Amino acid sequence: MxxxxxxxxxxxxxxxxxxxxxxxxxxxxxxxxxxxxxxxxxxxxxxxxxxxxxxxxxxxxxxxxxxxxxxxxxxxxxxxxxxxxxxxxxxxxxxxxxxxxxxxxxxxxxxxxxxxxxxxxxxxxxxxxxxxxxxxxxxxxxxxxxxxxxxxxxxxxxxxxxxxxxxxxxxxxxxxxxxxxxxxxxxxxxxxxxxxxxxxxxxxxxxxxxxxxxxxxxxxxxxxxxxxxxxxxxxxxxxxxxxxxxxxxxxxxxxxxxxxxxxxxxxxxxxxxxxxxxxxxxxxxxxxxxxxxxxxxxxxxxxxxxxxxxxxxxxxxxxxxxxxxxxxxxxxxxxxxxxxxxxxxxxxxxxxxxxxxxQVFMGFEVPDAPTLGVLFGQWRPNLLLFGIAAAAIIVYLVAVRALRRRGDRWPAGRTAAWLAGWVVVVVATSSGFGKYSAPDFGVHMIVHMSLNMLAPGLLVLGGVITLLLRAARPDRGKPAGPHDWVTWALHWPVLRVVYNPLIVFVVFVGSYYGLYLTGIFGDYMRFHWAHQLMNVHFLIVGYLYYSLIIGVDRPPRPLPHIGKLGYVLAAMPFHAFFGVILMT
Known part of the structure; x- marks a missing residue:
């Protein structure tokens, strides 16, 4: 030019x-x-x-x-x-x-x-x-x-x-x-x-x-x-x-x-x-x-x-x-x-x-009973969660490759945890479990727990923020890039509010009561976009919660070790009480 x-x-x-x-x-x-x-x-x-x-x-x-x-x-x-x-x-x-x-x-x-x-x-x-x-x-x-x-x-x-x-x-x-x-x-x-x-x-x-x-x-x-x-x-x-x-x-x-x-x-x-x-x-x-x-x-x-x-x-x-x-x-x-x-x-x-x-409510039919063979054998891709999982895995592997080409090492266990977490997401939403999560409430709760607890628990062990910071080295002589963007976001005051342990705890526990004990759940299950919104909400809230307890990345508001133990114990009675409500 x-x-x-x-x-x-x-x-x-x-x-x-x-x-x-x-x-x-x-x-x-x-x-x-x-x-x-x-x-x-x-x-x-x-x-x-x-x-x-x-x-x-x-x-x-x-x-x-x-x-x-x-x-x-x-x-x-x-x-x-x-x-x-x-x-x-x-x-x-x-x-x-x-x-x-x-x-x-x-x-x-x-x-x-x-x-x-x-x-x-x-x-x-x-x-x-x-x-x-x-x-x-x-x-x-x-x-x-x-x-x-x-x-x-x-x-x-x-x-x-x-x-x-x-x-x-x-x-x-x-x-x-x-x-x-x-x-x-x-x-x-x-x-x-x-x-x-x-x-x-x-x-x-x-x-x-x-x-x-x-x-x-x-x-x-x-x-x-x-x-x-x-x-x-x-x-x-x-x-x-x-x-x-x-x-x-x-x-x-x-x-x-x-x-x-x-x-x-x-x-x-x-x-x-x-x-x-x-x-x-x-x-x-x-x-x-x-x-x-x-x-x-x-x-x-x-x-x-x-x-x-x-x-x-x-x-x-x-x-x-x-x-x-x-x-x-x-x-x-x-x-x-x-x-x-x-x-x-x-x-x-x-x-x-x-x-x-x-088909009016879900876009597809479910003529068979949700047996184990159906749940594990009848797959229908959830394009949204599958696409997000594919993008997350590709970015992670590219960052790992960049580290290795530079001669740095990255623990294989963290990579395995990240991949396993997204595999759980895909299986929970694209297998028969995801297909039957709308018409069968029991299957829906299995998917909910998988997205809210199992998958986030694995994802936070992947240490994706630490990986991105290490893979994208800062260079003050060049235009701002991923390392700078991640650093600025981590020091963002709003993120400190989002990661406030009290706020995360209230949202993590309160989501169950606010969703299932009100009319929101019935209204949301009528629309595909709302069902997907629930899935994404479960995943994000679970990630925030477990990142404060077992996460590899240092959160903006880290908890002491005794605080992490108390954080887990404090959630147990709320989950137990919610389970009793559902069973009765």
Missing amino acids: TEPVTTDAGPTGTANKRVRRPRRGVIAFLILGFVVLAIAFPVTAAVLLDEAPYLQIFVSYPGADVAVTTTVLLACSQMASLVGVGAMVHLLFLRDSPARRARYLPQGFEIRVLRIASGTWAACAGALVVFEALDANGAPLDRLGIGYALPFLWEASDAPKAWTISLVAAMIVLFASFFADTWTGLLIPLWVSAIGVLAPVVTGQVLVGPDHDFGGDAAVFQTVAVHTFFGALAVSGLRVASGRFVAPETLRRLFLVGAVALPVIIVTDIVIGLFKLAGSPIVASLTGWLIMIGGTCLLVATGALASGWWLGRRARLRAGSVTGFLTVGTVATAGWVGAGVAMTRQPPPQYFVPTSIE
Whole structure:
């Protein structure tokens, strides 16, 4: 990249490099691409479809004003949340600042993008709370003039509730964008934004039809990967359009993120496509054509990234080529968003496949009694937990390999414990035990105990934090990397609160009573996403609890040895009392 740059130092002293003039042609191309592909395309589909999609699912037509406004808001909200998450990914992981400066957030381009994107996301999500309540219930706009109409419509559908969660998440991100000044200040907004973008997805089309457990889990991975990579790609595209410099290290890290995220997006796109088509030919429905359009945009984005990587490998990457592939990738992202929004305006084929009661709630049938042969022999992959386990094992083994190549040793027992812990997770959730954990309460409790006690007890013996710190050595002369990120997170005051022994104890013990002795359990078992949320909750809480007792890694609030013994003994009566309640 050879164009002249200037340095605009922010309040924190972090340099914000940029070229002298914005690229007006690139800006116009990005705006045109967003308007045409992300907004005009799904709006045209909504107008042409008219009332047909509503009548197919026996919902009254709310009118073109509600349908079109909802479509526009969906497109703007998705692009805004995508850019907002991408801005946080840039600020947290893609900057080329050394560790001593990267710990503080520069008040520059990415922060401004984050504020605008999160504000737009919040405004659109707030409007969607109202318009999704109308659209999902087939109520016209003038229905809002009736007293108590909006609360009734909000309660009658899951869509406005999901967008309420998204609104809260967007407001938290917007608030943090004005007051966060350190690296750790964006960790909570990043986590909250993941919840905000997932809520409308997991309660949408992927929650309906046979095999929706596969579709829902694939949608979770795809949503996270899309917002991480496409969001970062879009922010880079906006950066070059505004005339700013994109550092070579930032591009290198963007290529690395793409190398991980793009295969995930492609594989999950195939899984979701097969789920939605439900065996019908891809050209036999509008959903199939939209899947092909989205796939084409995905291939264009992949090709743009591959071309940039290829030029970089041969030292031919110049400012013009960087602008080219980032701009094409950003426009392809807008096209992918537009195809996805258009897809939500049309019921997919899986809506109309004959579905049993078991498939309505779980996505699959369980015709056999849960005998030992069935529990150990009938496997149905839990894509979410299996994917998490695979990623955790790969990262761990890569870190062990990095240590060994450097000549350092790592205890084989810790590696075995880490692998065994994730094997327990996979067996508990993907074997017949996981398959029957929804229809059979006894099997569910076996899975619960495995995820809450057995697996965490093994995982904490793996010492993953210690391994990461040793494998990723700090280098003050280079940009901040994994060692710095882990170190900053460990010294984060919020983590000290999370690891407070009293809080961990109350959550670990209280989860049983709060879940099973209230109506939460009955409500959660109706939805696949809620069942998965329970599984993840069990695993995380168990990990926190056992890391304070037998963990290899030093927690932010370590207990003395006598305290660890008392910690274990104190939990026993609560578990015994809970067991007596269940048995009686």
